[in-house]
Amino acid sequence: MDDELRIYCLRLFEACLAQIRSGQLGPSVLTSREFEQTLVVLCEKLRTRSPSSESVESAGQYIHMIVRAGVEEAEGGLAHLRNWLRGSTDIIICDPYLLKFSPSDLYKDVSEYADELAKLLPASAKRVDLYTNSYANAVRPVVLSALKQGRNVRHFSSDKLHDRFVIKDGSHGKMIGTSFGGFGRKFFGMLDLESGDVATIRQELHNSCPIPVLNGHRR
Known part of the structure; x- marks a missing residue:
């Protein structure tokens, strides 16, 4: 309210x-x-006011969004993220399995998966940092190529990552209950993060993997 x-x-x-x-x-x-x-x-x-049965504001100013299983609901969740990222210039995506892929009702092949990820990013985005646990050699170049489009895209990798986060412009963030490849498979929640938590997450990401992957090899 x-x-x-x-x-x-x-x-x-x-x-x-x-x-x-x-x-x-x-x-x-x-x-x-x-x-x-x-x-x-x-x-x-x-x-x-636009009513929504899927968003509830709690006393702690957190906004919870439930994305149900199914293609239509998953597309709605992606649209929510796309709208939230609009106008941002610096984006961090932490998803342990972002650069792995298995076909689903939402993504038929790797190219379609990469294209959907690219649609999340606004034209204003100049730098995108990706954090994953590991990656598939057949998936990484396809996704990175789709995301670049004149942007500075860096990939960091560490086996210390577990949860999924999207952060924009250094101080705004969301915690996502599934990997992007899991959209449409099961229901999950999205949670807005306080700025202090965002700062902590950014520091932990840097501590876990300070050096980006170069030429497909973790250093």
Whole structure:
């Protein structure tokens, strides 16, 4: 809930409480101009908000998104990430199995998989760092070629990676419950990260694999 809507809700609830506690029989607060205006604003805001059964904001300001199994739902999850990455210039993708591939209903072959990954990146992205556990020789060059498109794409590899993260512009991040190759196979969640957690993750990634893979060989 945004701050303005929260303020109007508080005004409404406080007015109702004041009426109840006053002990007056007449519903004077319910017929006041201020009460009417508050209701009008609330109704307009609620009508214009985009409802989503898949996103819930918790008290800790985390946004949870559930992506269900199936091609259509997976495409929706990818679209969510694509929209979130829009306008970013520096992107980090940590996915232990990003550079491995097995066919699925969503990706028929490696080229299709690489193309879908490339569609996630906005034209504004200038640098993309990939972190994986290992990689398949038949997959790595196809994916890297699709992602480059004038960008500086670096690949880091370490056997110390486990979870999946996408980070944009150094301070915004999401934790993803499956590898990109797993989209559409099973349901999973996506979770927004606080900036402090993003900083910690970036440092851990650097500590785990500070030197990029060169010519297909980890140094």
